[in-house]
Amino acid sequence: MSAGAQAAPRTAARLDRIEPFWVMEFAKLAQQVAQGPACDPSRGGRSMLYLNIGEPDFTAPERVREAAQRCLAAGHTQYTQATGLPALRGAISAWYASRFGLAVDPGRIVLTAGASAALQLVCLALFERGDEVLLPDPSYPCNRHFVAATDAHAVLVPADAHSRWQLSAAQVEAHWNTATRGVLLASPSNPTGTSIAADEMARIVAAVRARGGVTIVDEIYLGLSYDPRFGRSALALGDDVISVNSFSKYFSMTGWRLGWLVLPPALVAPVERLAQNLFICPSTLAQHAALACFEPESIAEYERRREAFRARRDVVVPALERLGLPVPVQPDGAFYAWADVSRHADSSWALCERLIHEAQVALTPGRDFGPAHAERHLRLSFASSLERLEDALHRIGRVLG
Ligand SMILES: Cc1ncc(COP(=O)(O)O)c(C=O)c1O
Structure with missing residues (x-):
């Protein structure tokens, strides 16, 4: 050398x-x-x-970009709370009500640096060495790596066209063992654009719940749904379901790095503690701009x-x-x-x-x-x-x- x-x-x-x-x-x-x-x-x-x-x-549409410019001009660029701007948590809660007919307490919503940070936070909060988490194959590659980064083991379960390239409740039951801690799903999915039917999702959530596990559903593409038979949030199935979402896809804000989690009430404080330490807060500028996403125009x-x-x-x-x-x-x-x-x-x-x-x-x-x-x-x-x-x-x- x-x-x-x-x-x-x-x-x-x-x-x-x-x-x-x-x-x-x-x-x-x-x-x-x-x-x-x-x-x-x-x-x-x-x-x-x-x-x-x-x-x-x-x-990002013009109104969103203008909101960012106003935020910069006013110098509103300090840290926010780790969980995000209260006004934005409220706006997301109102969006669940108007679009999905769901009552989601703003206190369960945690803003994050994209769905990526949301997935990282929730995996770090829940999984550790020795744990197993079930995911469908095919699925978004980073999702199994968020699990692997906690030293837990991502178990890829081959899915097929019959199950819309998604896990079925029967597969969840068949692959569950004493190390299994939960499932990590994405609906609609990347790479297939296919969703889990509402009745199958209900069966999956029930199977996971009965085994004391957690259901995490990556709903980052839920806003981009084209079929009235799908397009429903798994949050309707109970407060114990964890939903991951983002401003990247439906809201066209990829590079702004903003997403959110909807958590069971008991998980908010632990995830907030992690978020304070790992991220301090998501981008303040992006959060102010994102408020304009929910304006009717x-x-x-x-x-x-x-x-x-x-x-x-x-x-x-x-x-x-x-x-x-x-x-x-x-x-x-x-x-x-x-x-x-x-x-x-x-x-x-x-x-x-x-x-x-x-x-x-x-x-x-x-x-x-x-x-x-x-x-x-x-x-x-x-x-x-x-x-x-x-x-x-x-x-x-x-x-x-
Ligand atoms: C299924 C899925 N989850 C999460 C992400 C990460 O999104 P974000 O830009 O919000 O971090 C992507 C990005 O392509 C994705 O396809």
Whole structure:
């Protein structure tokens, strides 16, 4: 070792259980190709179409941005309470009442730095070494890593199209053992855009409750629901259900880093204690801006956007079908289609690489979302304009013949 060179510091063993976030790694490949000749207009190239990113193409509406500007101009940038601005907790509670017909005490709502911090806080509060938590495979990759970061074990239970790619109550019962502490679900789900039906969710909550466990439901895509048979919050099933939510998706505020938890009353104080120590508070600027999300003009804008997402789904899913990339379960929410590649390839990773190079279209191979369906499926995000989506589908069709 040369003088001055440092040995790499020893890292904690828990890092061995955290896989790379392949969505991000794949995005790097797409960006590399985007800088090469295939995408260079002076050499006849065309731009890369990014359908791999789980982020709305819309940004925060004008009223929300104006509220942020007013907040800055007035210098309202000090810390808030760890649980968030009381006015914002109240506005979220009122939103549950008007949109979902649910009475949620503002005292159960804790604002966080995105759903990511919400998941981290709740996992740290509940899980530890030796515990097991059940999740469906496929599911949002970070969710199992939030569990792993507490030294608990995330048990991925293979789901299938019959259960809408979600855990069923029967699976929860079958996989429960003395170490199991609960379930971590997402409805609607990333990567499939599919929800757990209300009666099945009720059976899951009852099964978990009967075993003394916790039901955590990541409802970050609940605002983006397109089917009246779904789109209900699991909070209706009792005060013991924990809901994770965010301003990132329906409210189009990804980079503002703001989300929230709805907790059983007895968990508020422990989570507040953790939040005070780990985060102090979520972004003050984002919280002041988010108050404007609930003004009627903003909600009207968000509803127009929800309709735009639904219209895109209605173009994308049948088009994928025609391309030989069927979507076994129609997404009822979010902005993802989970398509079966088996007619064209043995490996969704290889197919996605091919489409980046030959079609200049970036999609996400299944690998991120768990091993059960990794090779056979890919995720297309339709959080892009209809024009871009149609262009991408056309290009994919040319490559696949
Ligand atoms: C299911 C799910 N949960 C949580 C998150 C994290 O969201 P946030 O931006 O609120 O941290 C995402 C982001 O894509 C997601 O898809």
